[in-house]
Amino acid sequence: MNQIQGTNAFSEKRAKSRITCNFAAIVVGQDEKGREFEENARVVNMSASGIYMLLNRSIGAGEKLSVRIALPTGSLKLGSSKLLTDGNVVRVEPYTTGVMGIAVKFNHYRFR
Amino acid sequence: MVKESKDAIRIILLDNLTMVRAGLRLLIESQADMKLVGEAGDLHEALHIIADLKPDIILLELSQNGNLELEAIPQLIHANGKSRIILVTSSTDPCLYHQAMQCGVLGVVLKTQKPEVLLKAIRKVYEGEAWVERSMVASLLTNITRNQPAIPTHLETECIAHLNQREKEIVCLIGNGLNTKQIASQLFISESTVRHYLTSIYEKVNVSGRLELLIFAYRVGLVNLAHLTP
Secondary structure, eight states: OBOOOOOOOOOOOOSSOEEEEEEEEEEEEEOTTSOEEEEEEEEEEEESSEEEEEESSOOOTTOEEEEEEEEOOTTOOSOOEEEEEEEEEEEEEEOTTSOEEEEEEEEEEEEO | OOOOOTTOEEEEEEOSOHHHHHHHHHHHHTOTTEEEEEEESSHHHHHHHHHHHOOSEEEEOOBTTTTBOGGGHHHHHHHOTTOEEEEEESOOOHHHHHHHHHHTOOEEEETTSOHHHHHHHHHHHHTTOOBBOHHHHHHHHHHHHHSOOOOOOHHHHHHHHHSOHHHHHHHHHHHTTOOHHHHHHHHTOOHHHHHHHHHHHHHHHTOSSHHHHHHHHHHTTSSOGGGOOO
16 A cells, blocks of 8 residues: 655646546557557546547557547536547556556547 | 444435435445435535535535536535545446545445445445455556646746746746737737746746646646636
């Protein structure tokens, strides 16, 4: 067991501002063995240049992915909006629970 | 019979399962430095006893049946700002841990742990420390360092000040994920007018595209993520 001390002393040094979020997403790509997959993921932070998401499978760094992110529409009953992105995996972080943290840099995106 | 000390840690249990509460009650009552002052199985009851009893520690098990969900944590804290919440959970989802701590939980203890671990966590959190599983520290710190809460910078605040009311409305709608056609329909204006507004907004807030504007809208609070669900 450990105790941790929360701190807000980390400064933002990224080129693009980012937000903490909890958006549902569908990831389409290939796993480390080259097999195609489509799987649900959870985007936990996002900037205009990329996302960090939690996924239940491992993907190799450098792999290409398509991520369809469901944007929240709040109280506006106009149907769900989606952000369709293509990008490359730039970082993979395994968690002890088996979940993988995947950072993706966008190559391009569009709204639908 | 265990003798209680005068300065016993005052604890309440929040769990919609009666038998689980009974087990935790026995554990707490066996400790000389702890006192169980109340328990509740749903949010309404929980808010009432927290405000009334002002416990030092709240042991919380999340459940949908009793409305004791993640979203309830800020309400629990609001009921008595001095109470410290420890989440007792069977979940090993790092996302849940992170969200719970973002909401104000100060300790997370897995149900699979020995009872002594929970007792130690209660004492540490009572003393002003935080408590999480060793295995979760790395992922939590990663989340903390990479997911800083959005605080508008001075520059961003200035940018907002330059937007007129209509432009703010459009930024808000972009933040809600609407496309040009939907915004036009929502505001009863043409798509071309929306595009004109967007050009002006991009220049005023110094962004280069719609996604960057969406991020801006969240960062500066023109759209509140807490009230949105995907």
